[in-house]
Amino acid sequence: MNLNFSSIKKIKIEKPLLLDCGVTLSGFNLAYETYGKLNEKKNNAILVFHALSGDQFVTETNTVTNKDGWWNLAVGKDKSIDTNKYFVICANVIGGCMGSTGPKEIDPSTGKPYGLNFPVITIKDMVSAQAHLLDYFGIKKTLAVLGGSMGGMQALQFCTLFPERTYASIPIACAASHSAQNIAFNELARQAIMADPEWDNGNYLTSGKVPRKGLAIARMAGHISYLSEQGLQNKFGRKLQKQTDVKFTFDADFEVESYLKYQGYSFVDRFDANSYLYITRAMDYFDLYKQNNGNLSKAFDGSKIKYCIISFSTDWLYPTLESKKIVIALNSIGAEVSFVEIVSNNGHDSFLVDEPAFFNTLKGFIDSTYEEFKNEI
């Protein structure tokens, strides 16, 4: 795959960013995209946060990969998040590999890619960095912040860090902290990457290597966790590839095997292995309970934000129970909160595929919220 990184739009933030790990970035780049137009009152902005393997190219064409944006189905003209009406902003997270400051970028102090010299970042760091985008566009308060999976974690974290800067928040298919199983899957992925000798202790960009196999295996593990058992069964079951019977070899016999291998190896073309380490680490470290001494309600205390929490019935990575914990915490402080569990066979991936009930929920919440918000601001 030919990647056209020159097409990336960036802003350079010259202010220092003190990270959770104690290191201060003296400045950093944010690669971003916007869709639709910011209106005069600047009250139609929606800040979208992307997930682990996502980027700033929410919709239309990803100009780097020349593929569709990752949320093409949900965001665009006349779609659930209607860019005729709303101004959608999305930035690549710091630690990512689509142009924002991260392990793939050049460390100004050495002139070489950061690699593992990049500091370990957190979801809080990602969100703190992205808040600068609102200043850049002169937006005091967004209509909504939202995202799925790690994007949902950021949507939650944004509310705790900047409660005055959004009217609404839509955390989708996420949790207030990673479970032991979530951490285990991510650790498996990291171990797979670091086991690849081509990873070269994180120096592969300098040494001209590519940890293809390690990253592909990490991605395969991810894909297993993104789909529900039933979803995998409906999609693949025990279907063989073109042949009529198993081949008694270790090549792919079953469709699900070639699907996994394809997903794994095609990911390598567009994603940086070190970024995968940093971003999964940030997800594992995310813990709104711990940030609030075990009391999740405290995270949102005094919050005037309107919440819409969405989960999916067959998401076993971030099960509905995790969303309910957030809802309970919000209810206990009297926050305005809606909660919807969407019935879907598509597991965690439900937020990325065509789920009309989900898209209708999104649209209904955002459009009605805008009617309120535009009278207020």
Place this chain on the structure above:
Amino acid sequence: MNLNFSSIKKIKIEKPLLLDCGVTLSGFNLAYETYGKLNEKKNNAILVFHALSGDQFVTETNTVTNKDGWWNLAVGKDKSIDTNKYFVICANVIGGCMGSTGPKEIDPSTGKPYGLNFPVITIKDMVSAQAHLLDYFGIKKTLAVLGGSMGGMQALQFCTLFPERTYASIPIACAASHSAQNIAFNELARQAIMADPEWDNGNYLTSGKVPRKGLAIARMAGHISYLSEQGLQNKFGRKLQKQTDVKFTFDADFEVESYLKYQGYSFVDRFDANSYLYITRAMDYFDLYKQNNGNLSKAFDGSKIKYCIISFSTDWLYPTLESKKIVIALNSIGAEVSFVEIVSNNGHDSFLVDEPAFFNTLKGFIDSTYEEFKNEI
């Protein structure tokens, strides 16, 4: 770990074994262990089949590894499967790595380890091979055949191949065929092994390499699937290792991370990477539906065997639904079948840990079945 392979007991079967793949093994070795004494009437024999990572050392001390047998909790004097009363036999599966003919053993035609020259085997092949043990001991009919996970698959397959040779069968925590998710997990494991350059296209034993990292990652993936989300959460949650806070590195911070790494890397000391490929492949190929043109009932047609099917409530690798499908198939042909779902938080691993309700079920079924069987034979 020092392995004492010289302690292994083996029988050499001189009869040819036609494998499902079309290849004929001209003869083969079966490494086995027995516990308790075969009585005069030879009606107290129980044939245990082991799971993917198991071996013939069911209980007491594994003389190769010097560790406890894998089912020490269930089998032994005064235990659920009481070796004061019963004669327990278990063989290492062919394709395995604890002394039975498999990829680690010497190919007599080359004088070198088989490696990937070993033919791809199936659950049917494993069971056909092990039936010879009964002839060796002069046992016409076992009291019961049983096993968990892949052992359960063998217990099912045994009934279809040798319906006259067991009085009862206890398939535990298994399925009549692998789901797409099961195949996906196994393919992830195989890809991890084959991605390790030390695997050397399966020739590592000849070239003096060891695909430690690949096999460790395969095992980590397995361990994630063996425990329930709740079990992992209860056991580890977000507990850190000795330190009081995260370290902002990629070393293990959380206990669940060090647990996984330990499980992965300690496995390498005792297991052969190629065996892992062969055995997972056999599991993925297992399909009692397909063997019977889609009609699972036909697999057991005319069966006089008494079945006890056992599943565990939080086993998401072989969910209760899979056991129920077997029960329905058995009911539809009027077979004598009991079914128990044991409520447990321990996921698929439940059959290996201390689950009193499970052990009581095992004991109750086996002891009462023996009362019937000894009057018959």
